[in-house]
Amino acid sequence: MSMARSLAAALVAALAAAGTASAADAVKIGVIYPLSGNAANAGKSALEAVRLAAEIVNDPHPELSPLPLAGGSGLPNLGGAKIEIVSADHQGNPAEGQSQTLRLITQDKVAAVIGAYQSNVTFTATAVAERYGVPFIIGDSVALNIMARGFQWVFRTTPVASDFAANYMAFFNDMNKAGHKVTSVAVVNENTDYGTSVATTLLEQAAAHGLKVVAQIAYSANSTDVSAQVLQLKDKKPDGVVFVSYTADAILYLKTMKNLDYLPPMMIGDDSGFSDPTFVPSVGSIAQGVMNRSAWDVGKPGSVTYKIDQMFRQRTGHAMDDTSARDMQAFFVLAEAINRAGSTDPAKIQAALRATDLKHEQLMMGYRGVKFDKTGQNTEAATYLIQLQGSDYVAVWPPQFSSAPLQWPMRGWK
Amino acid sequence: MILLQATVSGLLLGAVYALFSCGLTLIWGMMNFINFAHGEFVMLGMYAALLATWAGLGPAFFAPGAAIALFALGAIVYLGVIKQVMRGPMLAQILSSFGLALLLRYTAFFVFKSDFRTLPESELSGTLHLFGLYIARAQLLAGAAAALLAFAMHMLLTRSALGSRMLAVAEDRQAAMLMGIRPDRMQTLAWGLSAASAGVAGALMAIAYPFSPAVGETFALTAFVVVTLGGFGSVPGAMIAGFVIGLVEALAAYLIGPVYKDVVVYAIFVAVLWVRPQGLLGASAR
Numbered sequence: 001m002s003m004a005r006s007l008a009a010a011l012v013a014a015l016a017a018a019g020t021a022s023a024a025d026a027v028k029i030g031v032i033y034p035l036s037g038n039a040a041n042a043g044k045s046a047l048e049a050v051r052l053a054a055e056i057v058n059d060p061h062p063e064l065s066p067l068p069l070a071g072g073s074g075l076p077n078l079g080g081a082k083i084e085i086v087s088a089d090h091q092g093n094p095a096e097g098q099s100q101t102l103r104l105i106t107q108d109k110v111a112a113v114i115g116a117y118q119s120n121v122t123f124t125a126t127a128v129a130e131r132y133g134v135p136f137i138i139g140d141s142v143a144l145n146i147m148a149r150g151f152q153w154v155f156r157t158t159p160v161a162s163d164f165a166a167n168y169m170a171f172f173n174d175m176n177k178a179g180h181k182v183t184s185v186a187v188v189n190e191n192t193d194y195g196t197s198v199a200t201t202l203l204e205q206a207a208a209h210g211l212k213v214v215a216q217i218a219y220s221a222n223s224t225d226v227s228a229q230v231l232q233l234k235d236k237k238p239d240g241v242v243f244v245s246y247t248a249d250a251i252l253y254l255k256t257m258k259n260l261d262y263l264p265p266m267m268i269g270d271d272s273g274f275s276d277p278t279f280v281p282s283v284g285s286i287a288q289g290v291m292n293r294s295a296w297d298v299g300k301p302g303s304v305t306y307k308i309d310q311m312f313r314q315r316t317g318h319a320m321d322d323t324s325a326r327d328m329q330a331f332f333v334l335a336e337a338i339n340r341a342g343s344t345d346p347a348k349i350q351a352a353l354r355a356t357d358l359k360h361e362q363l364m365m366g367y368r369g370v371k372f373d374k375t376g377q378n379t380e381a382a383t384y385l386i387q388l389q390g391s392d393y394v395a396v397w398p399p400q401f402s403s404a405p406l407q408w409p410m411r412g413w414k
Numbered sequence: 415m416i417l418l419q420a421t422v423s424g425l426l427l428g429a430v431y432a433l434f435s436c437g438l439t440l441i442w443g444m445m446n447f448i449n450f451a452h453g454e455f456v457m458l459g460m461y462a463a464l465l466a467t468w469a470g471l472g473p474a475f476f477a478p479g480a481a482i483a484l485f486a487l488g489a490i491v492y493l494g495v496i497k498q499v500m501r502g503p504m505l506a507q508i509l510s511s512f513g514l515a516l517l518l519r520y521t522a523f524f525v526f527k528s529d530f531r532t533l534p535e536s537e538l539s540g541t542l543h544l545f546g547l548y549i550a551r552a553q554l555l556a557g558a559a560a561a562l563l564a565f566a567m568h569m570l571l572t573r574s575a576l577g578s579r580m581l582a583v584a585e586d587r588q589a590a591m592l593m594g595i596r597p598d599r600m601q602t603l604a605w606g607l608s609a610a611s612a613g614v615a616g617a618l619m620a621i622a623y624p625f626s627p628a629v630g631e632t633f634a635l636t637a638f639v640v641v642t643l644g645g646f647g648s649v650p651g652a653m654i655a656g657f658v659i660g661l662v663e664a665l666a667a668y669l670i671g672p673v674y675k676d677v678v679v680y681a682i683f684v685a686v687l688w689v690r691p692q693g694l695l696g697a698s699a700r
Contacts, residue, residue, distance in 0.1 A: 191673050217671070217672060218671070218672065218673045219667075219672035219673060220672070220673065220676065222632050223672065224427065224619075224623060224632065224633075224636075225423060225424075225427050225663065225664065225667075226672070227419070227420065227423040227664070228420050228423075228664055228667035228668035228672060228675075229667065229672050231416045231419055231420060231668060232668065234416070235416055247530045247624070248530050248623075248624045248625070248626065248629075251530065251532060251624040252623065252624055255532075255550075255622060255624075258541070259541045259548060259549075259550035259553070259622075260419070260541075260548045261541065261543075261548055276530070277529070278529050278530045278531070278532075278624075282530070282531075282532040282624060283532070285535070
């Protein structure tokens with residue numbers, strides 16, 4: 001009888017032990033992207049990047065050791081627990097984003113969520129996470145209103161429009177100091193939400209950096225003819241021009257500039273059209289030296305980023321892009337915080353995220369570091385400036401991170 | 415000088431507008447049919463030029479190739495779809511051409527993907543520097559060829575036996591049949607010519623302008639504005655209106671600001687219709 005009782009007690013104890021050991025169960029992380037619809041390509045690529053990041057954390061990758069958790073296996077503070085990705089497709093639809101996030105939290109019981117590419121979907125999805133008190137990490141969406149609601153559970157690692165604008169103007173100032181005269185700039189932007197909001201930020205930052213804005217030209221992205229705009233630039237002769245453009249218009253601008261024989265000393269394209277896969281094949285030969293932004297740079301052979309790019313190519317058959325890389329970085333930041341929390345309790349993860357302090361060396365991106373302010377925005381977010389040299393964009397600024405020397409002025413078609 | 419440059423650019427673009435608008439107005443004049451798929455014909459003309467480069471053909475083949483391909487497509491569309499729905503009510507006619515537009519656009523999406531395309535650099539890529547003006551060869555060629563073809567179409571309709579037969583069908587189908595004219599043949603021809611004019615305009619523009627399957631929408635809207643301004647059914651009206659719209663767009667973009675160019679175009683559009691509801695050269699309502 002007592003024997004049986006002590007056996008039972010032992011069993012209970014063993015079960016209890018197993019209960020605590022269950023901390024080594026996989027940690028579930030919800031990943032929500034547009035896997036169908038218009039932006040399916042970007043969403044699928046981002047999901048693959050996050051899956052690759054999970055693999056790097058789960059399996060030993062000593063060759064990537066500057067990244068936290070890459071060297072070992074799983075999350076050491078949770079008994080080596082592996083991370084399990086639970087993916088969801090929001091189809092680019094804000095309502096679907098809401099219901100899928102709800103599903104991830106209530107049914108799959110994920111410890112945290114990453115997403116969601118389109119800013120308007122991220123806007124609704126984060127509201128669900130906030131309501132349920134589950135951390136939501138944004139790696140890619142840049143709209144300002146997402147972080148302006150005083151949310152406690154939402155964290156964003158990516159740089160936003162104001163960071164980019166500050167970088168462009170700081171670059172122009174640097175050039176001025178280096179003896180390339182840049183005192184006046186022009187801003188050319190397409191006239192929907194994207195172009196207008198970035199242009200507003202650019203004008204603010206130009207004023208803050210003491211640069212004179214000689215022209216701000218807003219235009220419609222489906223224009224069939226942009227010679228009037230180019231003629232206006234030719235007339236005002238700015239030292240630097242920043243374009244906020246989509247694809248067709250970016251290509252049309254380059255062609256028209258060549259036709260009208262107008263080339264500013266330097267032009268910067270704000271991602272979008274200038275990063276479209278068709279941009280370089282279409283007008284690369286006449287756009288030599290054009291600058292763009294990317295927080296991602298493949299880097300030299302042998303570097304951590306180069307190895308990640310190789311692994312990603314093997315997985316997907318195409319090169320790592322800026323958006324996927326930013327999402328991958330967001331995952332690493334989350335994993336590091338969960339490990340530091342030593343628990344899958346949302347409140348502990350939230351506290352760990354708030355205490356995050358990663359340095360540039362621990363990241364795969366060009367951010368100065370990762371440190372969240374009260375709103376949850378990464379204050380150390382920054383971007384590289386890249387320049388089209390030959391058929392590739394290479395990082396040229398800031399100088400300490402450059403992988404090729406800057407060409408000034410831009411050569412265009414000359 | 416810059417004003418002159420903007421004027422020249424505007425007129426060259428206007429000539430292309432004039433060319434594809436002539437095609438749209440021709441169909442209306444012949445059979446009182448509004449073709450919403452006209453912008454897609456322009457788009458397909460652009461892809462015809464792309465296919466020509468893929469086949470290794472030089473730019474000399476772009477326009478003729480697009481003309482032949484689109485003429486055939488126009489004829490097929492008439493015989494296969496339009497001829498049937500002409501027997502139906504007005505609403506069926508409108509919706510059929512709208513459906514046709516969607517069919518053509520999304521087929522193009524399926525075949526060519528949504529990527530923007532540009533034609534490779536060729537002998538037409540250079541720029542001429544004349545009297546202090548910069549004129550892209552491609553634009554000059556497109557403008558000149560378009561103006562010439564639009565004029566040729568006008569001559570064909572007004573000065574040739576074939577044109578007379580087409581106009582006879584437009585005037586009175588029954589009477590034309592009694593005179594031994596086959597209306598179907600004339601209307602097939604009109605659809606072929608209409609689509610070909612759009613195709614050639616597209617092929618000429620493709621040299622200078624990046625395009626995707628969605629591009630037809632923009633051109634369809636422009637064509638409707640031009641045709642309404644010029645007067646429905648009037649080929650010379652469409653020609654003049656094409657130049658006017660091109661010029662107004664360019665000057666408004668330069669003098670007032672690119673965002674406002676559409677505002678100016680539509681303001682002038684409304685103002686003209688206020689004074690002349692039948693359009694510049696349209697016949698007044700009977």
